[in-house]
Amino acid sequence: MKNPKKHEVELLPDEYETLLHNQMVALSCRDYLASPLKRSGYMVLLLTEGELTDLTGWVAAEANHAKTSAEEEALGEVCEILENVISGIRIREK
Numbered sequence: 001m002k003n004p005k006k007h008e009v010e011l012l013p014d015e016y017e018t019l020l021h022n023q024m025v026a027l028s029c030r031d032y033l034a035s036p037l038k039r040s041g042y043m044v045l046l047l048t049e050g051e052l053t054d055l056t057g058w059v060a061a062e063a064n065h066a067k068t069s070a071e072e073e074a075l076g077e078v079c080e081i082l083e084n085v086i087s088g089i090r091i092r093e094k
Contacts, residue, residue, distance in 0.1 A: 004048040009085050011036075011078065016043035018074045019055075022062050025075075029055050049089055056082040 011019075019025050019033055026033065032055050037044040047055065056079060063075035 004050065006046040006048060007052060007085060007089055009045040009047055009052065009082065010039075010042040011045065011081065012041070013043055015074075015078050015081065018078050019059065022059075022071070022075065024062050025055075025058050028058050049086070052082060052086055052089075056086060 016033075016036060019029070032045060032047055032051050037046070059075055059079045059082060063072050063079055066072035066075060
């Protein structure tokens with residue numbers, strides 16, 4: 001069986017920390033977040049499209065249920081980054 005293609009997701013360290021500090025995202029997506037590459041000031045996740053979609057769903061859900069407006073904003077910003085990566089993947093596939 002062919003290995004699914006991995007896509008790079010570049011996050012600033014504070015964006016990556018936002019994911020780690022959210023208990024539901026950190027627990028539900030720990031395998032996706034476990035071993036980021038460090039490159040030019042970014043934390044780089046290597047995810048399949050399915051993993052990326054899963055992570056995006058968790059981040060969106062947690063942004064919608066955030067306890068503070070700061071947490072909502074931080075998770076929302078990360079969610080936008082993830083959604084942009086997904087959009088780019090789908091555009092390239094056409």
